[in-house]
Amino acid sequence: MIRIVALRLVGALPNLAGVVVVTFLLTRALPGDPAAFFAGAAASAEAVEQIREKLGLNRNLVEQFGLYLRDLARGDFGQSLSTGQPVLTELVSRLPASLELTFCALVFATVVALPLGVAAARRPGSWIDHLCRLVTTAGVSLPTFFTGLLLAYVFYFLLGVAPSPLGRLDPVFTPPPPVTRMYLIDSLLAGEGTVFRACLAQIALPAVTMGLFVLAPLARMTRASMLGVLSSDFIRTARAAGLASPTVLYTYAFRNALLPVVTTLGMVFSFLLGSNVLVEKVFAWPGIGSYAIESLTASDYAPIQGFVLAMGVLYVLLNLAIDLLYGLIDPRVRLEA
Amino acid sequence: MNDAPPLLSVEGFGLEFRTRSGTVHALDGVDLAVRKGETVGLVGESGSGKSVLSFALLGISDRAARVTGGRAAFGGLELTRASEADLEAVRGREIAMIFQNPRTALNPIRRVGAQIEDVLRRHTTARAAELRERAIAALREVNIPDPERRHAAYPFELSGGMCQRVMIALALACRPALLIADEPTTGLDVTTQAAIMDLIAARARATGMATLFITHDLALAAEHCDRIVVMHAGHVVEAAPTAALFAGPRHPYTAQLIRATPAAESTIDALAAIPGNLPDLRRADLPACRFRARCARASARCDAPLPRLAPPPAHAVACWHPLDEARCA
Amino acid sequence: MKRRHFLQSGAFGAAAAAVPALWTAEAFAQARPRDVLVVANEFGPNSLDIHTVGANRPSYSVSWMCYDRLMTFGRKKLPDGQVMYDYTRLEPELAESWKIAPDGNSVTFRLRKDAKFHDGTPVTAKDVKWSFDRAVTVGGFPTFQMKAGSLEDPKQFVVVDDLTFRVDFVRRDKMTMMDMAVPVPSIFNAELVKKHATPQDPWGLNWTKSNIAGGGAFKVESWKPGQEIIYVRNDDWKNGPLPALKRVIQRDVPNAGNRRALLVKGDIDMTYSLPPKDFSEVAKEGGNVKVSSMPIENSIWYLGMLTSKPPFNNPKVRQAVAHAVPYDKLHASALYGRGAKMYGAASNDVRTTAWPQPTGYRTDIAKAKALLKEAGFENGFETTLSFDLGNGTISEPMAILIQESLAAIGIKATINKVPGANWRAQLLKKDMPMIVNRFGGWLNYPEYFFFWCYHSQDAVFNTMSYKNPALDKMIMNAKFAESRAIYDGEVKAMLKLAYEEVPRVPLFQPLMDVAMQKNVQGYMYWFHLEPDYRQISKS
């Protein structure tokens, strides 16, 4: 197991290198001039030049890249100019919010999509199959920014059942003592049921908004994979051996069908992490997605690089987790490594 | 023995598939009987409906399948009308089935012991504590070496022959009265083939189990079966005791089939191909005799409904122009 | 902490446990204490210190409330009952009194004896000098702003004794005294900051960026950049009346629709940033919400044309454009009426020195066509009309309407949205032919505005690259005018010339709108446009 982890980590290094280079080039190609932006309202050309020098922007690309690598090696991701904080600090403080939201969206999507996919696969062509197709296709057809606005309008403004779309926790409450920095977990750890419920209420709408969008890949994959498995030889064997339908469906078919679903889950997760920028913006969610968008519009290089790098690392870790999960389900992977 | 009612008795059985591109008339008027302790070979080209028939008997057909007529009685149970619950109770306990490609026929991510235990748990009153012992015993009965260790193995860790033994152990774990063996040796090497066939025969002898042996390999059937039933395009065309069939096949198709079967001494050149293809079973106007287009002996008479097969153990043939018993061989 | 315990115990908590999760937060949101103010703005501060590089506008208000200056401005009540600062009156803050030397070349401040920083150390003249030295030395915006009041050299700042501080003037400048009451010369706890200074960073900017070293009316309890800033009252504050609010929570809510919803639902007490349409509707709807509106001094929305290149180097073309602008449409559809019209006077013959004042232009397509024909562009031409996406809510509809109107006289304009971050860089390049933009200055004098926007020194805000020696002379004459009469004459001439040459077409003077719950009292307008929670209370 440790060997798999180590191998995987080593195998991801070229990917990370690619990410670092591409990010660096991309952000340097951005047309904005951060020096002009940060020189302030009434700066002269000389003042702008001064700041440019201060930021190292007057050096050539290779030198800038060298400086960047040196800082990275020191664990220095630079400082965000627009928020004035070290990028690493901000990423670390904002990441749990994004992860929490993404996990909740994923849980929502999984809880809805998997049973739907299974039900559809059991009776292909039936009304439930068509329903599954309709629901998931409708979900993936929703522009998240639009859904978010609409949900906030209906559930907060009109019906008043949801709390204000204002970040992770209503200001009336004090956040739970930080352990994981995910409020839902921390509030449970601290035994603060009320805060937990408040957090849950707060996260519900953004999580559903994001979750709706990834229902489709999950349900589709579940359905397709389930269909494939249900027509496979060993299911025929299980049926020929007279095993009860639930046993055939869950112990035999579903666990096997999960394999490709787990792979999809990884893709969906990284997809969610990336696409939650818009949702975070709509719900004032203090995650890294909104951080990235804000930095991008401010031509603030350091946070974008840090963000993308963090995403790269997260992606590698995620795939590692997926591989391990895969190994848990599939002995062939586990034992052959 | 001949007087006892057959264990499995199929009469006039018909089945079709409703597919997107039309209705496939897969089986039509199939008659078949298997007696206790008897090994019956069901022989025919691929696509002749052998497997379809066996799946239909177990009630595990594709969702598109519809039984169009006839009866299939197993003991006192009418299989075509039995409820899903009744069928589930019969499957695995009374009628067991083994398949070709044993590797894919076993759940790849479940330990083989657990798969046998699943069947035992379902069909026997064995207590949880005994399950493991009984699964190991089942493995030992099919001559798997070191069954304790194999109990915890996954299918991908076993050879194909070993997997087929596991399949047999799984199928026989509940001592079924009838075993349907659907091409059980396809894909295995010759030595393993023989070992597997011997194993099945031995188990059948030991438990008095009847066996329906489905194969496209006439030679293999000749070696192991008491009687042989030949199928062509969803029809049973001939049924006879093995020796009688080989001594004098009466249906032109059977004769060609025998000629196409390689004997140990024959060369490639000596093998005669059967001309033509199976008819498209989607056609609405299928001829009464589905072999007609491929048959050199066909005449206008062949358009009349086929003659009924005589009941076993007679040498029965469904043909208006049967071959003379003497003319063949 | 207390609140949490209250919620956990008792019937309220038990009831909350019984109802679905979604309801609870809603229920609690209603019960907000009177000395807590919740504010939502589009974005919050990016630094706690106005001296740091890139400090944004919201960070000015952090300096304003958590630091003190020697002096502050007085206030005046307007006829409509609204309150605004009065730049003609300076009042004590850290200094209890000051005296201009008889020769008029210096000013001596007497500091309060009881003034203390947040950590309890008394404020001394050394701290004041250190802070002034810092402001004129660190470079960038603070140094520039100090220079605007002729505060340039650390030698000007003299510690007389612990409680006496003197500023020597380098020249007579009517803005010097005022410039000491703006947010930049905030007084820092010098010893505290020095502890965190490094050789690379002698002024400790890295530390003050995220830490307060002042003695102002509020302390920062927590600051999460991009999310929220929470202020708590400094109960030991002696340099003014103690604020009524104990706690202010200011959150960033980027979505304007959400800000309005929060306000209407009563979940926030106040917001500074809404699109004009929302302000106008919220004001009309009334209910629990009221809107305070004040024309922003020294600030103008305008349509600028690049005079250094054809076709806009031709004044006739510029006049044609000035006649083609659909002013009233812009006023109704882009500003929703929330701005004073800077057009439609009888003529460009300026009669008063009122600033800002309307031009003589009004929409007249026929006249515009005629002028264009005179200029030799009978068949029109193609050009690009750019605007800052950061101001998109207002400038985008303006650009679209102007584009449509220009098409009527044959000018085909392509609209170019420039992301907020690139806007300043684009302005510096001086190559956008036409722009819709807004500019405003802190110091409310027309010649100050003109110095930046029309003078041939070609500063960044002379976005049209307009160069006219005659106008330059008028601007400088007005700036250093010896008498009122000369000043008035120069200002009038300056305005008339600028309006006739029309390198930029003035459109509107924007309004400073703030929407708040009816129970919020004491809001006042400041030149820096940022919230000042010290006077605000809730009834």
Place this chain on the structure above:
Amino acid sequence: MRAALRHARYVLSDNPVTLAAFVLFSGFVVLAVAGPWLAPYDPLATDTARAMQAPSLAHWFGTDALGRDILSRIVVATRLDFGIAVSAVALSFALGIALGLAAGFFGGWWDRVILRLADTIMAFPLFVLAMGIVAALGNSVANIVYATAIINLPFYIRVARAEAGVLRNAGFVEAARLSGNGDWRILSHHVFPNILPPAMVQVSLNMGWAILNAAGLSFIGLGVRPPTPEWGIMVAEGATYIISGEWWVAFFPGAVLMLAVFCFNLLGDGLRDIIDPRRRT
């Protein structure tokens, strides 16, 4: 060919949802082609006197803040939105399949380099990458197309590579090779047709994503220039008016955007049924 048509007819009649999607799609195509002639008003003409009117007989979908007819703007926007989606998907389809085929079929360095490229793209959150590309290349519709095409590349590369890798050793390819066919001929005549069905599944998903992606970019202010009508930007414009009760400004473009993506997705499914031989019986 006739069999294929019959099969298509069968699939359509068997699956009313696909049929409906097909009808809807045809409608969109008509709008995309003839939109400017079908729109009841000039989509760019402002009229501040009739600004912010609720849906009525004269203006079915109401008017926006500048008094422009929303229905007309939506109708005219169809061509642009479809154009972006179709060209982006076509681009990533062509390039991705070519790269994937090369990787899977030739293996070795080809494979390593191309796979690394795909992995590098995939390691970014796709929407953020698209934002970055448009911001870096410049703010234009063409760059939206490129950005969308680039972020979708890996999907096609993977599909093509996987299939080509399997097919490389498949019997019929071997047979084609033995009968003297060159690599290119084998790729184009034997491997490519087999890649089509799984690639079509990707297309079905990507068409929708492409439209959403473009709309998302417009939403944050990248891409389309005003006053050009485009669905995403219209939603963004209308978003601020939802709370004040002018729901129609954002709702109709949003609904049409959704409907188009929905239609693409359903159609993709149907297309797969028609194309995928494995589902033919």
